[in-house]
Amino acid sequence: MRDENFYNSGARRIQAALGTRQVADHIAANYVADSLDRAAAALVGRADCFYLATADSRGFPDCSYKGGLPGFVRVPAPGLLRFPSYDGNGMFRSLGNVLENPHVGLLFIDYEKPIKLRINGTARVSTEDRLLASFPEADAVVEVEVRQVFENCPRYLHDVRHGAYSTYVPRPNRVTPEPEWKLKPEYEGLVRLRDS
Template sequence: MPERVFYNQGARRVQDALETRPLADHIAGKYVTEELDESAAGMVSAAPCFYLATADAEGFPDCSYKGGLPGFVHVVAPGLLRFPSYDGNGMFRSLGNIVENPRIGMLFIDYGKPIKLRVNGIAHISTEAALLDAFPDADAVVEVAVRQVFENCPRYLHDMRCERYSDYVPRPHRTPPDPQWKLKPEYDELVRRKNG
């Protein structure tokens, strides 16, 4: 699969129109890497959530929130990440897009610092037992070959530090409760319930 240049022609046209090409070139040359350094790996490993951008075969985009306990995204190597796909609503829009188009974007935010970190890469879905064992309660594991890593200007981030983690996030030795929507009678024959 051929690698793309960092800025496409659309970005270049806007940079030229707004006279930011020299700034954009400086940032790309100095701060965009192909692997996670120690600081980026630490941020990813500590993250309780991230936002996942995918697109289908026609390029139609979708964005999804992915959450877990800190450490649910594994930094396997500087150029390799893994994260779990937990039980959800069964639509599998993100995973379905990855099947059709493996190019993804991940946005990690540390509201306390504040830092925004973008990780772009090529994703693959696995249901291999050896990978699932590392992620209790996961239905599948997404493996990401990292292609681009860069911090993004955090000046517009609000202070939204985490007060507590969701009761529904998988934890060792604990079965999370079923969400209220799964308890509606309309889903009796459609979903698997953990409690009942």
């Protein structure tokens, strides 16, 4: 993806300070898309939950968990996804934020692969009968126009099925192993390895 706005000035400053701009540019150019490919759409379609980040008109953030049966998030087109808003506590913080500030971030996690999929986009809240009819018991439906899709390094994901911590989480008196992606030829010269 050649989106000049993928990294803001703050990201650029910390990349410069920590020497990661080359690898960050490589990732943005090769692994960030503006729509969901077949694999990303399949991951979203089989998810039973995700995390939704929103912000109000003043920029104050909020993050919420959204859950349902697999298939509750739908991808009707590569650049569009929909999910229902089910009955909750009536606060509607996420939907209220979307009405004030439509920019959202969604995080999907597949612990078995493991994969972390990040989707950023522009959302709108709908109470149209045609959309509500396809999501039983939904109060509203959120449509997200996808702007950016990218996998995020999953190395710090814990194995929740077996109750084991990630091997990549630093521990006292042990050298943490390098993640496999850093050892791929495409990253040679772009990342600093611990033993170099």
